[in-house]
Amino acid sequence: MIQFSDVGFQYDEGLWALKNISFQAGKSELVGVLGPNGSGKTTLLKLGNGLLRPRQGEVLLEGKSIDSYSRIQIAREVAMVPQQTHFHFTFSVLEVVLMGRFPYLKRFEFEGERDVEIARRALETTHSIEFASRPIDELSGGERQRVLIARALAQEPSVMLLDEPTAFLDLKFKKEIFELISSLVRANAIAAVVVSHDIELAAKYCDRIIMLKEGEIVFVGKPHEVLTCESVEYVYECSVVVDENPVTGAPRVSVV
């Protein structure tokens, strides 16, 4: 589980990108982070990963400050799925997923049977096992994203951080990914934080939603509670109408 305790972050001596951030994501919990661009969403994830160190407050992993973890130890606990990854050199899908085993292997060690097993299982779970020997750059956006999630799974993390995982995907894949994430979170008892622009899908699949505006948490709570006309309009500064999706019952945001 991951916890932000009154975290503040400042880039150089300028604006505070994040202020007074306090929240947590526990086992099997999927927390969605919503907000306009520039509200500090990506910074939040980087703090959760230990890539950035907070100026104020602290980030806690399994109750311990993230500062007490080494890079490798963090990588064993926290896995990040970026928006997009460009591979400058071609690797096969299996090789990419095996990269997730990096934190567990010693310097000159080669992957053993267990590692391969974990990788295969991750591929199966993400329905990408059939591309195992195909080059990563031949896959479509959706397929590639699934592979990246598999890589994250191979890290055997207790926390997963996802940075707009559906940003460049087709409608069909957007839903698929969210479903996948949701089921993974439950099946593997992972605490996940998802940053997204996809309000509807986040609303449907997340257990809790956090809304950020200008670096601060303005609303937090269950999707139904948080996603109201007023809150969305305030955060995104545009006129919307929020009602219920007739089929799923999840909050539906429509721009007017």
Added chain:
Amino acid sequence: MEVKLQKGPLTARRVIGISLILMVALGAAILISLVCGTAKISFVDVFRVFSDSSHVRESTKLIVLRIRLPRVILAGLAGFTLSLGGLVFQALLRNPLADPFVLGVSSGAAFGAVIAIILGFSFGYGVPLFAFLGAIITIYLVLAISKRAMGVESSTAILAGVIVNAFFTAIIMFFIATSTEDRLHSMLFWLYGDLSQSRISYSVMTAPVAIAGFFLLYSFSRHLNLLAAGEESALHLGVNVERARLVCFLAVSLMVGVAVSFTGLIGFVGLIVPHLARMLLGSDNRLLMPVSALGGALFLIAADTAARTVMSPSELPVGVVTAFLGAPFFIYLLKTRGSRWTQ
């Protein structure tokens, strides 16, 4: 261009197996090179020189042991170093155009060596040391110029390398143009590469650096694999990117610096061989490192043999031969991979 992929994960056995095959090929190449040259020497002669030297003419023994052998070994070590350096630079900068020559590291090393010669050091430890310093300074310059908030931007690094290359080469040319006659000749060789004055002592100094450097770099082979997806990705997975970058650049600079100080500037080795290896065997650095290194050794031994036999008794500078082989290959790469490199 097809990139071959592995069915299963890479195993130590595969790496060692392929390396052994290459080592055997290397042994054969060395043997063949000892037979080739201006003087007519046969395989039998070569065997006799090493086994029972009483039946061999003195001149043959000398030619094989004092002229050809030191030269062939140094060529192998230089090829080993430059090729490995090229592979590592390409991985670090995520750019297939990077190699010690393109990034200016070789010319920085040559510049250091030239300074050492001017200051009066002969080929003891003075020249390689200065060459190493020259290499370090160059790589520092190149990285400093191309560093951005998010890490090193590789296309800027390449450009910086081109400029640094031109700068140091110009300075070397300056020294050549203004030197007195006797220094002139020893400096000309910096521009084309010259293995004709090789001595065993050069190889003795280069070998430990090359081998130690190889193992050090190999310990970072997986780190380099992870860098292929970007520095951030690697960081997420637990790679200490700063440290990996620093150690690798330093290691390559040292290796290349030492090699260049004895052989002069030889280009294209670090460009061609890693690419060929990648085309045949995929992108896993754990396999590519030994293959590139050994392949580079093979390549340069072959190039040097060609350089001294094609126009016998005259000699082509070995850098000319590698350029002849490298430039067309480069053009081929550009045509087949085209715009993928602009990303």
Added chain:
Amino acid sequence: MIWVCITRRPFEVRTKRPMKRRAYLIMYCLLPVLILGLTSPEGVRGETFVDALGRRVVLNRAPRRIVSLAPSVTELLYYLGLGNRVVGVTTFSDYPPDAARKPKVGSYVHLNVERILELEPDLAVGTKDGNEPSSVALLEQAGIPVYIVNPRHVEDVADTLFSIARLCGVAQKGKRLARSLGDRIEKVRAQVRGLPKPLVFVQINLKPIISVSRNTIHNDVIRLAGGINVMADARITYPTVSVEQVLARRPDVIIISSMERAGRFEKARREWMRWKSIPAVRNNRVYLVDSDILDRASPRIIKGLETVAQLLHPELGKKELELNGGKTSEGTPYSP
């Protein structure tokens, strides 16, 4: 003493043949001399020679298979009549024509040591400028004596000639030839003494224009021929110069030392003709001199000297400086 032996009666052993005894004594004294004289040429056995760099070179007998490591050395060897002993030359050893037909051992800046070793020479003669020290070291390791010469001035050519002659066992001839070269130099010196010294610009490359500074043999030739090299003060040995600099120095004579054929020389001369403010151009004193007789430290440089002296001082007339060349006293075909 022999006389005493013969005339001192008390000790005299009256033999039947006193003449024979004397003959024996004489022969006994002369024997070592005879042996030396018959078995080897003048004084070369196991002899140590010191070359121009102070290196000791030991030869056990007169060298029979000589490799020349520079074109100037090739000419010197042929001049001494040792052409038949030369087994290998460098690529530009093109004079005399016979030399050009000998096996090539690489260029003088880049020797092919393998080829030299294959030829199994018993002596290699090289120059300080050019020959790589590491190649020389390799040859020595192979047991081949390497003798280095270093003629920097025109006068040195005669000395170099003599030392090579001594090395190869033809000291007498060498002395004679060296002296005659020296005489020719003296002659030129005498002719030009007291004459006004023209300013001379020497051009050794057409594009870019490269001249010569004071540490060169060209400079020496100009000096001996009674001229002043306008670029003698340049800091670089072979400076690249601009037309401007030449204009500023106003040479009276321009000498183009080049291997170019007439066509290109004419073009170069026409280039100069545009600058009428240069005295050399105004007075039509732009000359081409074959670079082979001006930049090689070989006997032909004496001819170069004579030619240049005549060009610089036309008032001397052709007869005074008639080339002494033609044949050496032994009639060898080398004509400097």
